[in-house]
Amino acid sequence: MSIETGNPSALAIILIMAVVTLVTRWGGVFAMSFVPIGYRVKRFIHAMSGSVLVALLAPLAITGDNGARLALLTTAVIMLTLKKPLPAIAGGILVAALFRQM
Amino acid sequence: MTNEMASEEAALHRLDGALTWQGFRELLPISLFVIVFGAAFGLAATQAGLSDASIVIMSALVFAGAAQFASLELWGPHIPLFTMMLTVFAINARHLLMGATLSPWLQPLKPAKRYGVMLVASDANWAMAMQAFSQGRPGLGLLLGGGIALWSFWVLGTWLGLYFGNAVSNPASLGLDMVMGCFLLAMVVGSEKNLRMLVIWAVAAGASLLAYRYLPENSHVVVGAIAGGLVGLFWGSRDHEH
Structure with missing residues (x-):
């Protein structure tokens, strides 16, 4: 591993990135400490937790290549039928790999 | 809400060594794939001109793959600091929501523990923890133990990428870019x-x-x-x- 020389600003930028990321990791918990967690808040939180994943995945499914789409489709189908995550994930990856080799 | 449910909920925020170890082991399979992403990042960061030490330090301190990859696009002789901060914040803003969704189970903890476990919060271990909570199982062990697994393998992978990065220069051809997508989708479909x-x-x-x-x-x-x-x-x- 080379010794850090001549580029002191790189480390500063990395530290700033780390702090910004830490703010995001702590900010949500901190903000919620001022909110009493009642029935309505729980409904919101429950709905939002699945929605984070869906919102993350939607553009991947739409803008991805056919390999990506087939992978997601395979994972969904195996998950619905076998209800086991590991075969579902492995199947998705395998399909993407095979499709892209063609 | 019945009393029964309330006492059940109280037990869900349990966090001890055994639960953490169990969480570590449960996230181990996905963490092995994280090595590959880490290596891909190590390689890309080398190509973007970062020093070896900076690259490993970044993975260890930032621990957020998507934001780290995006930061490489901005890396150069003159790094636009504000754009960099905004990009990192926007990509990682989902952590704010993750923290909020975990808050019912984090609030009973002491602040040091509460903010400590959030240090390693990321997509995969958060999703596993939320799934556990919704099934009435304790989830903070998955968050902490799983997070430690993901973090360790992310840093290890990054370091390996400095030397063997060329072996995974094209993870997409092996379908490896779909690991996280398929994992998160399996979480959604399984809920x-x-x-x-x-x-x-x-x-x-x-x-x-x-x-x-x-x-x-x-x-x-x-x-x-x-x-x-x-x-x-x-x-x-x-x-x-x-």
């Missing part, structure tokens, strides 16, 4: 399904796609998640009144 959830997900997906198309870059996750959350809030309160 509670009913008409209410399907409508919530449809709204989240629609809002995310609209934001992806028309709003500033990297805003889609937050926009979609809040849209889905609002549907759950209003639909939920109607159920409650009946």
